Amino acid sequence: MSKIKPSKGAPHARILGVGGYRPVRVVPNEVILETIDSSDEWIRSRSGIVTRHWANDEETVAAMALEASGKAIADAGIAPEQIGAVIVSTVSNFRQTPAVATLIADQLGTDKAAAFDISAGCAGFGYGLTLAKGLVVDGTAEYALVIGVERLSDLTDLTDRKTAFLFGDGAGAAVVGPSKEPAIGPTVWGSEGDKSETIKQTVWWSDYRDDAHRPERFPAITQEGQAVFRWAVFEMAKVAQQALDAAGISPSDLDVFIPHQANMRIIDSMVKTLKLPESVTVARDVETTGNTSAASIPLAMERLLATGEAKSGDTALVIGFGAGLAYAATVVTLP
Numbered sequence: 001m002s003k004i005k006p007s008k009g010a011p012h013a014r015i016l017g018v019g020g021y022r023p024v025r026v027v028p029n030e031v032i033l034e035t036i037d038s039s040d041e042w043i044r045s046r047s048g049i050v051t052r053h054w055a056n057d058e059e060t061v062a063a064m065a066l067e068a069s070g071k072a073i074a075d076a077g078i079a080p081e082q083i084g085a086v087i088v089s090t091v092s093n094f095r096q097t098p099a100v101a102t103l104i105a106d107q108l109g110t111d112k113a114a115a116f117d118i119s120a121g122c123a124g125f126g127y128g129l130t131l132a133k134g135l136v137v138d139g140t141a142e143y144a145l146v147i148g149v150e151r152l153s154d155l156t157d158l159t160d161r162k163t164a165f166l167f168g169d170g171a172g173a174a175v176v177g178p179s180k181e182p183a184i185g186p187t188v189w190g191s192e193g194d195k196s197e198t199i200k201q202t203v204w205w206s207d208y209r210d211d212a213h214r215p216e217r218f219p220a221i222t223q224e225g226q227a228v229f230r231w232a233v234f235e236m237a238k239v240a241q242q243a244l245d246a247a248g249i250s251p252s253d254l255d256v257f258i259p260h261q262a263n264m265r266i267i268d269s270m271v272k273t274l275k276l277p278e279s280v281t282v283a284r285d286v287e288t289t290g291n292t293s294a295a296s297i298p299l300a301m302e303r304l305l306a307t308g309e310a311k312s313g314d315t316a317l318v319i320g321f322g323a324g325l326a327y328a329a330t331v332v333t334l335p
Helices: 040-047 061-076 100-108 121-138 193-198 205-210 225-247 264-274 293-307
Strands: 012-021 025-028 051-054 083-089 114-118 143-151 169-179 188-191 199-201 221-223 256-259 315-322 326-333
Touching: 012 061, 012 121, 012 293, 012 326, 040 264, 051 169, 061 083, 061 100, 061 143, 061 169, 061 293, 083 100, 083 121, 100 114, 100 143, 114 121, 121 143, 121 169, 121 188, 121 293, 121 315, 121 326, 143 293, 169 293, 188 225, 193 199, 193 225, 225 264, 225 315, 225 326, 256 264, 256 293, 293 315
Parallel strands: 083 114, 083 143, 256 315
Antiparallel strands: 012 169, 025 051, 143 169, 188 326, 199 221, 315 326
């Protein structure tokens, strides 16, 4: 018989507050067209993107994450020292060690919270949310902070016609804490590593180290657009349905759909494939924010709540998908 005491965590967990930060600089398609042979009409028809935000020198990964986190903590109505864990999802923090989460935990004023980074691309917020839920229910942390933050402008090849217009910068954060009733459903997650070459960094960091005098060799993000589109539309719609099934609800029970803001065509196709009722509010933040990878879901969630398009207590389906090819979907109650 085990001598280990049972954990004393909460019966369930929920999102208690969200916050977002978008860099000051707004970049229209016209700027992108300075370096690629395309048109505003082509970019809009392919992606739905009209503008995106790019960070300046002061808007570092840590700085943006701190701004978003401060808003999320205030929204949750707790003090920083109550946070027991800080989870940061990012692929664009160039200093790989120590984890940027440790710096953020300290500067927020937590009481030596556990802090670590994860790399799950555009599925990162879903991965972090799942980990946070487990920590709260286990009793390891009373409150956990999940941050998705990216400076993808640093990893964008502005001469690549396939990707130059896609990416933006920003940070989104959510505080996860105890709940008396289920408010974060089971997560349907996974990866398809056999397709990992479809979204990838162009060269290894070691290659750049050995050839640093050639700026065109700096690692950037590239992708096979059509392959990603087909995978996202058909396979991720199945994953989204599995998340609904796992939560015990149907599309008609949803109030809000918040997919990863990769591409407007992907979003619209998923809505059609899932046969979502017209009553469901769909996040389309990609139009003015671009693809911000791990930050896209919390940023879109924060904007929907701020504009009143969604409200506290709404039932939302969230799904992230991207490099890896990693994915995560779950049903949540909005804070």
